[in-house]
Amino acid sequence: WYDTITLTCEVPGTSSGWIFRRNTSFWTSDPCSSGWGRPNESFCVIDDAYPSDTGVYWCESERGECSNTINITVTDGVVILQSPALPVTEGDKVTLLCSYKEKENISATSDFSAKFYKDGVFIGAQPAGSMTISAVSGSDEGFYKCEHPTKGESRQSWLAVRVNQSNVLFFFLAVRPELPPLFSLPQLLCIILLFVLCTVVFVLCVAVYRKWAESRSLQLYNLSLGNFSEKYSSL
The missing domain is CATH 2.60.40.10 (Immunoglobulins)
Known part of the structure; x- marks a missing residue:
């Protein structure tokens, strides 16, 4: 800092x-x-x-x-991992440098054996404090850190790898995956059966309600007619 x-x-x-x-x-x-x-x-x-x-x-x-x-x-911290800040292209040569610098010192040193880690997994030790990837690939993308023998570890640094554009074009021309259907056949059959079942239940409910309403109306009519007859006979 x-x-x-x-x-x-x-x-x-x-x-x-x-x-x-x-x-x-x-x-x-x-x-x-x-x-x-x-x-x-x-x-x-x-x-x-x-x-x-x-x-x-x-x-x-x-x-x-x-x-x-x-x-x-x-x-x-006093242990620093220097890595490319910008994304590197597949096939590029990448060097990760582990350095050690005390706050009172102006310059840092890499004259020590450093351990390197990718995504928290140990990937090797280098005697000169630097690790070189001769031809970087997409699988090399990730978080890297290094460790000094006695001063501890550096913070993680992200190494981004940019896919070669020609490879991207070839991939899309060769693969070109189709979009998956909205519903699979079993799901579609279940939806249709559920719709038919709901429709049948709805029609039955409407029929039962109409029959009940007609019966209720007839009862009310007969009741009203009976009351009218009683009043008329009493006169």
Whole structure:
């Protein structure tokens, strides 16, 4: 921590008009101009980075277009794992560097045997503090950390792997999975049977009600007729 972080966004033809944003444990879509950084047209500078600056960062154009996101981890520990901040492409060579730096020292050192972990699982030890993946693949994507022999572990860093576009095209042309049906055949039969059963019950209920209503009306008519006859005979 207390290091300086400079964020830069640019595309061919222009490097201005970007808004730098981040998601942290405290804020979401927080712009650089809100105070966490020193903004400029083409970059944003965090002069003194703290662990609270750990989060996901990206830049946004005036038209609302967004760049890829990068994960930045700021730690107050003495063991640090340096990994690519941006996604790497399948087939690229990737080097993970485990370094050790005391707060009072200006520079860090990697002159020690470091253990490396991926998603919490030990994957090997390297004598020079660095591990190289000669041709990275999608299965290499995940959270990595390293361990110093006596000073403990680093915080986890996310390694993102971008699939080669030609492979993506081939995959879709070769596989092209069909959308699953809304209902399977057994489910459809159950729905039809349930609908028929409900319809039959409804028709029976209507018929019974109509029969009861007719019977009730007839009883009321006979009762009224009887009362009228009694009154007429008494006269």
